[in-house]
Amino acid sequence: xxxxxxxxxxxxxxxxxxxxxxxxxxxxxxxxxxxxxxxxxxxxxxxxxxxxxxxxxxxxxxxxxxxxxxxxxxxxxxxxxxxxxxxxxxxxxxxxxxxxxxxxxxxxxxxxxxxxxxxxxxxxxxxxxxxxxxxxxxxxxxxxxxxxxxxxxxxxxxxxxxxxxxxxxxxxxxxxxxxxxxxxxxxxxxxxxxxxxxxxxxxxxxxxxxxxxxxxxxxxxxxxxxxxxxxxxxxxxxxxxxxxxxxxxxxxxxxxxxxxxxxxxxxxxxxxxxxxxxxxxxxxxxxxxxxxxxxxxxxxxxxxxxxxxxxxxxxxxxxxxx
Amino acid sequence: xxxxxxxxxxxxxxxxxxxxxxxxxxxxxxxxxxxxxxxxxxxxxxxxxxxxxxxxxxxxxxxxxxxxxxxxxxxxxxxxxxxxxxxxxxxxxxxxxxxxxxxxxxxxxxxxxxxxxxxxxxxxxxxxxxxxxxxxxxxxxxxxxxxxxxxxxxxxxxxxxxxxxxxxxxxxxxxxxxxxxxxxxxxxxxxxxxxxxxxxxxxxxxxxxxxxxxxxxxxxxxxxxxxxxxxxxxxxxxxxxxxxxxxxxxxxxxxxxxxxxxxxxxxxxxxxxxxxxxxxxxxxxxxxxxxxxxxxxxx
Numbered sequence: 012x013x014x015x016x017x018x019x020x021x022x023x024x025x026x027x028x029x030x031x032x033x034x035x036x037x038x039x040x041x042x043x044x045x046x047x048x049x050x051x052x053x054x055x056x057x058x059x060x061x062x063x064x065x066x067x068x069x070x071x072x073x074x075x076x077x078x079x080x081x082x083x084x085x086x087x088x089x090x091x092x093x094x095x096x097x098x099x100x101x102x103x104x105x106x107x108x109x110x111x112x113x114x115x116x117x118x119x120x121x122x123x124x125x126x127x128x129x130x131x132x133x134x135x136x137x138x139x140x141x142x143x144x145x146x147x148x149x150x151x152x153x154x155x156x157x158x159x160x161x162x163x164x165x166x167x168x169x170x171x172x173x174x175x176x177x178x179x180x181x182x183x184x185x186x187x188x189x190x191x192x193x194x195x196x197x198x199x200x201x202x203x204x205x206x207x208x209x210x211x212x213x214x215x216x217x218x219x220x221x222x223x224x225x226x227x228x229x230x231x232x233x234x235x236x237x238x239x240x241x242x243x244x245x246x247x248x249x250x251x252x253x254x255x256x257x258x259x260x261x262x263x264x265x266x267x268x269x270x271x272x273x274x275x276x277x278x279x280x281x282x283x284x285x286x287x288x289x290x291x292x293x294x295x296x297x298x299x300x301x302x303x304x305x306x307x308x309x310x311x312x313x314x315x316x317x318x319x320x321x322x323x324x325x326x327x328x329x330x331x332x333x
Numbered sequence: 334x335x336x337x338x339x340x341x342x343x344x345x346x347x348x349x350x351x352x353x354x355x356x357x358x359x360x361x362x363x364x365x366x367x368x369x370x371x372x373x374x375x376x377x378x379x380x381x382x383x384x385x386x387x388x389x390x391x392x393x394x395x396x397x398x399x400x401x402x403x404x405x406x407x408x409x410x411x412x413x414x415x416x417x418x419x420x421x422x423x424x425x426x427x428x429x430x431x432x433x434x435x436x437x438x439x440x441x442x443x444x445x446x447x448x449x450x451x452x453x454x455x456x457x458x459x460x461x462x463x464x465x466x467x468x469x470x471x472x473x474x475x476x477x478x479x480x481x482x483x484x485x486x487x488x489x490x491x492x493x494x495x496x497x498x499x500x501x502x503x504x505x506x507x508x509x510x511x512x513x514x515x516x517x518x519x520x521x522x523x524x525x526x527x528x529x530x531x532x533x534x535x536x537x538x539x540x541x542x543x544x545x546x547x548x549x550x551x552x553x554x555x556x557x558x559x560x561x562x563x564x565x566x567x568x569x570x571x572x573x574x575x576x577x578x579x580x581x582x583x584x585x586x587x588x589x590x591x592x593x594x595x596x597x598x599x600x601x602x603x604x605x606x607x608x609x610x611x612x613x614x615x616x617x618x619x620x621x622x623x624x625x626x627x628x629x630x631x632x
Contacts, residue, residue, distance in 0.1 A: 053436035067467025153550035306464030
């Protein structure tokens with residue numbers, strides 16, 4: 012269906028091109044100058060704030076000094092990168108970034124699908140709507156509020172969860188104070204924040220499933236779970252594949268705001284991820300060249316992963332992204 | 334939403350089995366985990382110190398008092414950061430929408446020469462970006478560090494929103510309508526103002542909310558760009574320093590005989606910062622869901 016739509020659009024635009032390309036630019040600008048005037052605003056914003064920073068990547072190949080400025084700073088070739096790969100912080104940041112994001116990818120993928128399957132089974136309208144409204148709620152709050160809530164709920168000395176555990180006769184758990192516990196809290200908070208919101212796309216895909224498939228499955232004697240497994244999941248598979256490919260781009264980066272809001276002094280083992288290190292090196296310490304090089308490394312790996320995943324998905328017979 | 338209402342009725346014969354009940358219970362538990370943390374923090378913020386220090390507050394305030402809120406509202410720096418947040422959210426949303434409409438309308442016109450090229454130029458920015466440091470150096474070179482412009486201008490261009498708007502205009506407004514307006518002598522500005530914008534109100538609402546909530550919740554750019562001028566900190570950044578990092582103390586006026594425990598103050602300021610979103614949330618949620626679906630259809 013998607014292909015047909017694309018083909019149709021291509022044909023249309025091709026036939027339009029035939030018509031339009033006969034006339035000169037002068038003709039078009041005179042006829043549609045108002046449209047070009049409107050476009051000036053977004054084009055200039057895109058140019059200044061999206062394209063100009065791309066040239067800033069060159070800072071990674073210079074010994075950049077903010078006082079000397081860009082042009083006066085010396086070119087150093089790949090020295091910055093060589094130096095970068097040798098730093099102990101670098102390896103640790105790569106490890107942490109992969110650890111946090113890969114486990115997050117696994118959880119934040121499976122849980123919304125599971126949740127969407129559950130919600131899809133419900134047909135009471137008001138019950139469903141109230142639940143969805145509540146489950147979407149954390150998505151609308153900032154990571155700072157998430158961090159503050161985590162502290163209020165999971166804090167060692169006064170968090171509500173620990174108070175409850177103590178009242179029930181257990182020992183307090185250092186959810187945010189020990190490295191391993193922090194890791195699990197980080198992942199759990201992420202799941203909590205995003206699980207409801209993540210269901211929307213799947214629910215949309217599920218509503219597009221042909222009801223006749225369910226009827227046929229019922230006639231064949233399939234129960235609820237068989238229908239989920241053999242009808243619903245195969246039907247939403249293209250959606251899942253595209254979302255996996257897209258989020259692979261973040262495996263080397265991830266949210267700065269999330270890590271930064273959830274970190275604390277007691278747990279530093281897993282909190283140095285690549286974006287955090289870029290911030291610390293570049294903006295806090297003024298080592299712009301190394302920080303830019305680290306950012307470039309992250310972006311290149313992210314792009315390579317997306318393209319690779321897309322190729323693999325296409326080999327496996329999926330639609331893919333690009 | 335009513336997304337799956339149509340096929341569930343067909344899918345099942347109508348009788349309720351044990352699994353329906355188990356699934357409902359699971360959903361209720363999940364919903365409660367999303368609701369109760371806020372109830373707890375609100376209860377804490379309304380309780381008196383003694384009960385909070387004894388770790389005695391769960392979901393209901395004890396020793397009810399609004400002292401914490403009175404102290405927060407007397408802290409000038411919090412009110413100032415609230416003002417900054419409101420200001421940048423309004424300006425950012427307005428600018429973002431102007432940019433989005435100015436790009437989406439021309440790009441939805443099939444007769445526009447160079448349309449494909451400009452669309453590609455916008456789409457590329459979805460996948461390629463300079464990164465944190467090149468962005469920072471640009472803001473520095475433009476002299477926008479420690480000014481509000483750094484929080485308004487760079488994020489106002491969003492290729493994602495722009496492409497959503499473009500496909501919404503293409504799919505909802507028939508070409509014939511525009512053609513007849515042109516025959517009547519309307520120019521593009523008139524068509525945009527009198528036909529396209531009134532007909533795209535739902536998508537305008539959705540995208541404005543994307544911009545507004547994103548700006549309201551974001552603190553990364555403020556952390557990067559507002560380094561010394563502490564008066565320009567938006568609410569989220571202020572909250573970060575007050576509550577998460579706890580590196581700043583509450584500057585309450587000393588007229589209060591008894592200063593409230595910082596723990597209670599933190600709870601109160603969290604509620605204070607959450608309340609605006611929770612108040613508008615039930616009304617805006619459906620627009621968000623719609624936005625996500627339009628975005629996903631495009632992909």
